[in-house]
Structures are given as C-alpha cells and as structure tokens.
Amino acid sequence: MQAVILAAGEGSRLRPLTRSKPKAMLPVANRPIIEYVIDALLENGIRDIVVVVGYRKEEVIRHLNRLDAPIQVVVQERQLGTADALRAAESEITDNFLVLPGDNYINAESIARIKEEQNAMLVAEHPNPSNFGVVVIRNGIVREIVEKPEDAPTFTVSTGIYSFTPDVFSYLQTNEIPDALSTMIASGRRIRAIPADDWQDAVYPWDLLKLNSRMLKEIKPRIAGAVDASVIHRGTVHIGTGTTIGPNTVICGPVTIGNNCSIGPNTVIMPDTSIGDGVVLEPFTYVADSLVMSDVTIGSHSRIVSAVFGQGCILADHTTTYPSASLLEVGGLIQKEEFGAVLGEGVRAAPFTTFKNCIAGNSVTVGEGKTVIGIIEDGTRVM
Known part of the structure; x- marks a missing residue:
C-alpha cells in the first residue's frame, strides 16, 4: 500500500x-x-x-x-x-x-x-x-x-x-x-x-500546548549530558547530550530537554514541558506546561507557564507569562482560550516583562517593565 x-x-x-x-x-x-x-x-x-x-x-x-x-x-x-x-x-x-x-x-x-x-x-x-x-x-x-x-x-x-x-x-x-x-x-x-x-x-498556536502534552507521554527516559548530583528528577525525563543541569534544579516529568542546553542552577521544570536545543534557563527560573523551541534564552527569576516560545527568543530576567482568558481575533474569527503567551521567532524582552494571554509576532521588542496583552504584530517595538 x-x-x-x-x-x-x-x-x-x-x-x-x-x-x-x-x-x-x-x-x-x-x-x-x-x-x-x-x-x-x-x-x-x-x-x-x-x-x-x-x-x-x-x-x-x-x-x-x-x-x-x-x-x-x-x-x-x-x-x-x-x-x-x-x-x-x-x-x-x-x-x-x-x-x-x-x-x-x-x-x-x-x-x-x-x-x-x-x-x-x-x-x-x-x-x-x-x-x-x-x-x-x-x-x-x-x-x-x-x-x-x-x-x-x-x-x-x-x-x-x-x-x-x-x-x-x-x-x-x-x-x-x-x-x-x-x-x-x-x-x-x-x-x-x-x-x-x-x-x-x-x-491555533495555543493548541500546540495540548499536542505537546500528548506527545510527551510517548518520550523515553534518558539522562545524558552533565547533571549535577544534587539535581532531583521525577517521572519521565529526557535530557540530551551536551546539556548541563546545574545544582539544586528540580525536574518533574514528563519533560524533554534537547542537546547543548544550559539549565540552572536552582531552576524548576514542571510537567508537560519541552525544551529545544541550545536553550539557556538562567538561575531561579520556573517553567511549566510550555513548549520552548531551540536557541531561546530565559533570564533569571522568570516564571513561564502555558507558553509557546519560537526559536531564538531572548527574554531578560524576571520575565513572566500570566495565563488568562480573553478574546482574540485570529484568522478573522474571535477566539477565547486560556494560555500565557505565544511568542514568534526572535522576540526580545527587557527585564520585568509580563506577557498576559498574548501572541507576540516575530522580532517583537519589549521595553523594561511592560505588560503585553493581545496580538502584537511582527516587528513591533513595545516601549
């Protein structure tokens, strides 16, 4: 056939x-x-x-x-x-x-x-x-x-x-x-x-979170790279080669982490999270129910929940995604769905940025201390 x-x-x-x-x-x-x-x-x-x-x-x-x-x-x-x-x-x-x-x-x-x-x-x-x-x-x-x-x-x-x-x-x-x-x-x-x-x-972009959660049920446990002896991991966890997991990090599966990542120390990664290759999670950062694509940097003391991050985003310290529900017009239709954020490729955010139920386009730049809501078009500067 x-x-x-x-x-x-x-x-x-x-x-x-x-x-x-x-x-x-x-x-x-x-x-x-x-x-x-x-x-x-x-x-x-x-x-x-x-x-x-x-x-x-x-x-x-x-x-x-x-x-x-x-x-x-x-x-x-x-x-x-x-x-x-x-x-x-x-x-x-x-x-x-x-x-x-x-x-x-x-x-x-x-x-x-x-x-x-x-x-x-x-x-x-x-x-x-x-x-x-x-x-x-x-x-x-x-x-x-x-x-x-x-x-x-x-x-x-x-x-x-x-x-x-x-x-x-x-x-x-x-x-x-x-x-x-x-x-x-x-x-x-x-x-x-x-x-x-x-x-x-x-x-829609936020549907990737449900699909990600479904597919993480199929991953096989694997611990490669350099994992500090103090790291706690429970459930099914897959860690790629060349990845370093810093001291006092906690990982609760199902979680998959790609190759050549730098995680921690003192980070927490909760279930239904996938992290691509070359990702940096700086200390004291919390990530849950999220899909983080390759070459993303998330600064220290950040809290990332129910988010999809496109490749190459650079987010400074104290970045927050805040899940909530609001009305969004996508493809000419009004949609209401609860999620934190969807970021296109190459988004840059200064310290203390909050993304609240928003879709930020490719190459969006956000100034310090801003709260971003709704749909932000490609290349926009939020100052």
Missing part, C-alpha cells in the same frame, strides 16, 4: 510560528509533527511514502533526507488546496493509497483501522467542530461533509485522513478533497466513516 502525506501548506492560523517554517515542521516534544505521521505509517508496514511539499519546501526536504525511511518527494508549485496537492502526487500512485495531513498527529492504531478499507475517511469527535469539515454519518456511511460551518450539525469531524483507490483522481475537479468526496457521494459512491483511535490537530 502507498501513502501520500500532504505537507505543502503554511498553517496560516498558527502564525507567527509558521512565518518561517511550515506547520508540519513545528517541533512538538522536540520532534517535527510530520515525524509522528511517518512513524505511524512505518509501524503499519507502509513504506511506499510520497510527501507533497510546497511552502518553505527546502526545510522539509532537508529534514526528510535525514530520516531512515524511503520517502519520495513531489512539489506543489502553488498552494491552491488539498486536492491540488494530491494531484501533484498522481504520477507516483500505482495502488490503493492513504492520504494524510503532515501537520496532524495520528497514531498507528488509527491507520490500522483504515488501511484495508477502500474509499473511507477517518473521523473523530471534537469539541470545536466548526474549525473542521463536519461529517454527517448514517449507518457508518458518510452522507454529507460541511466545511467549517458556523452552526455544526454534529461534533464529528474529518481528520483529513482518507483511504482511496486510484480512480479518485477523476473526482478531483476543484482544489479541495472534501469537494471530491461530495461528488463521489452524489454519484452513488460509498464513503465509509472509520472512527480514529487517537488524533490531534493544532489549529
């Missing part, structure tokens, strides 16, 4: 984190999301894998070339939609095949449920169905797909994972796969709805 992974899109609702990298390459528990999809396929014995790339394709291709998996890459020249991306892979398809988004988590059991089916889709229950294609099902057969409705008729959504026969390409008349499915249904073709075992998508 073959599989086509669609990894050409940007993930615009995840900005600012996707300004410089595609959504499929965002690190969750210190691994790009697309790796979890590939792993699930390999666990099912599916090794004939085609990946469709487009937006910032060079980064995806470089990463795929480092993996120990036989992956064929094709390019979607313009990001016009999922069906257009699938058409880019048509010349590589010779058998029944799966289609999967490269930017969602899916487990191997879910793929096992659908891989033997012909013309089927994986579905899941979701508390916010209006962010997805909502599926109306009768007796296990898909009757209708309603894309991102304001008033969803059910809580059942499409995961974007399908099992097709090659003749599906004759139904790709628009640029979106759900339109092809609607055409197939109208012509009398039966599309089976298969419930997923475990599936998660990150629609």
Whole structure:
C-alpha cells in the first residue's frame, strides 16, 4: 500500500510560528509533527511514502533526507488546496493509497483501522467542530461533509485522513478533497466513516500546548549530558547530550530537554514541558506546561507557564507569562482560550516583562517593565 502525506501548506492560523517554517515542521516534544505521521505509517508496514511539499519546501526536504525511511518527494508549485496537492502526487500512485495531513498527529492504531478499507475517511469527535469539515454519518456511511460551518450539525469531524483507490483522481475537479468526496457521494459512491483511535490537530498556536502534552507521554527516559548530583528528577525525563543541569534544579516529568542546553542552577521544570536545543534557563527560573523551541534564552527569576516560545527568543530576567482568558481575533474569527503567551521567532524582552494571554509576532521588542496583552504584530517595538 502507498501513502501520500500532504505537507505543502503554511498553517496560516498558527502564525507567527509558521512565518518561517511550515506547520508540519513545528517541533512538538522536540520532534517535527510530520515525524509522528511517518512513524505511524512505518509501524503499519507502509513504506511506499510520497510527501507533497510546497511552502518553505527546502526545510522539509532537508529534514526528510535525514530520516531512515524511503520517502519520495513531489512539489506543489502553488498552494491552491488539498486536492491540488494530491494531484501533484498522481504520477507516483500505482495502488490503493492513504492520504494524510503532515501537520496532524495520528497514531498507528488509527491507520490500522483504515488501511484495508477502500474509499473511507477517518473521523473523530471534537469539541470545536466548526474549525473542521463536519461529517454527517448514517449507518457508518458518510452522507454529507460541511466545511467549517458556523452552526455544526454534529461534533464529528474529518481528520483529513482518507483511504482511496486510484480512480479518485477523476473526482478531483476543484482544489479541495472534501469537494471530491461530495461528488463521489452524489454519484452513488460509498464513503465509509472509520472512527480514529487517537488524533490531534493544532489549529491555533495555543493548541500546540495540548499536542505537546500528548506527545510527551510517548518520550523515553534518558539522562545524558552533565547533571549535577544534587539535581532531583521525577517521572519521565529526557535530557540530551551536551546539556548541563546545574545544582539544586528540580525536574518533574514528563519533560524533554534537547542537546547543548544550559539549565540552572536552582531552576524548576514542571510537567508537560519541552525544551529545544541550545536553550539557556538562567538561575531561579520556573517553567511549566510550555513548549520552548531551540536557541531561546530565559533570564533569571522568570516564571513561564502555558507558553509557546519560537526559536531564538531572548527574554531578560524576571520575565513572566500570566495565563488568562480573553478574546482574540485570529484568522478573522474571535477566539477565547486560556494560555500565557505565544511568542514568534526572535522576540526580545527587557527585564520585568509580563506577557498576559498574548501572541507576540516575530522580532517583537519589549521595553523594561511592560505588560503585553493581545496580538502584537511582527516587528513591533513595545516601549
């Protein structure tokens, strides 16, 4: 069996984190999301894998070339939609095949449920169905797909994972796969709805925290680098090579820390935290329920809770993220979600900065003692 992974899109609702990298390459528990999809396929014995790339394709291709998996890459020249991306892979398809988004988590059991089916889709229950294609099902057969409705008729959504026969390409008349499915249904073709075992998508930046928490459950314990004898670690903790953990630091897993980091002394890292490569946590800093990407520096006496920090942020001492809930307009829609902060790449913050339920764009600069709330555009100076 073959599989086509669609990894050409940007993930615009995840900005600012996707300004410089595609959504499929965002690190969750210190691994790009697309790796979890590939792993699930390999666990099912599916090794004939085609990946469709487009937006910032060079980064995806470089990463795929480092993996120990036989992956064929094709390019979607313009990001016009999922069906257009699938058409880019048509010349590589010779058998029944799966289609999967490269930017969602899916487990191997879910793929096992659908891989033997012909013309089927994986579905899941979701508390916010209006962010997805909502599926109306009768007796296990898909009757209708309603894309991102304001008033969803059910809580059942499409995961974007399908099992097709090659003749599906004759139904790709628009640029979106759900339109092809609607055409197939109208012509009398039966599309089976298969419930997923475990599936998660990150629609908005703060959703990465839930996905990070989920994936940290899968990490393997490993203590490498130089860990001081006074360090206390409990639960599942993974520490990369070249990392130093200073005296009197406490780490409560699940936590993963990358390579060549400098942690502590006297820091506390609480559960559901992932820390990328080359990160510096200065003394007396507390981090919990956060995703910190590579090459970030967090100054001393900081308190970081429910935060996503993009690569290369430099935050001075006494930085605080304050989780709260407020209304944010993202992608033209009003959203309300409780989290501390989402910072794009290269954010600079002076001492005593507080980020409160905010999204700060790439290369934002914040002056000393400021409280930052709401959405701050790329390159803004908060003085």
